Amino acid sequence: MYLYLSLALTVAAAVGFGYGLFRFFRDESALYVRMIIFGVGCAMPGRLFETLLILVNGSLENGFHVIMLGIIGSFNWSH
Numbered sequence: 747m748y749l750y751l752s753l754a755l756t757v758a759a760a761v762g763f764g765y766g767l768f769r770f771f772r773d774e775s776a777l778y779v780r781m782i783i784f785g786v787g788c789a790m791p792g793r794l795f796e797t798l799l800i801l802v803n804g805s806l807e808n809g810f811h812v813i814m815l816g817i818i819g820s821f822n823w824s825h
Contacts, residue, residue, distance in 0.1 A: 748805070752797045759790040785821075792816025 766783030769775055775783075792813040799813075800806060 749797070749800045752793070752800055756790070756793040756797045759786055759793045763787045763790050789816045 763783065763786045766779075766786060770780065770783055792815065795811070795816075796806065796813045799811070
């Protein structure tokens with residue numbers, strides 16, 4: 747069950763980041779739109795890593811993972 751949820755979130759983040767990059771290069775977008783695009787771009791590799799970790803190990807383990815760096819990076823764009 748958690749695998750399907752993680753996979754859905756990974757696909758949604760990839761689609762959102764792809765659409766954001768399309769908008770970013772198509773026209774001059776506002777600064778807040780750029781912050782959202784890069785925030786999702788920081789979180790997307792973490793989501794992909796989490797999905798692959800579930801596929802390989804069968805579950806997530808407690809502790810620090812690379813996933814957390816993407817989430818922390820997505821918060822730093824809000825300055």
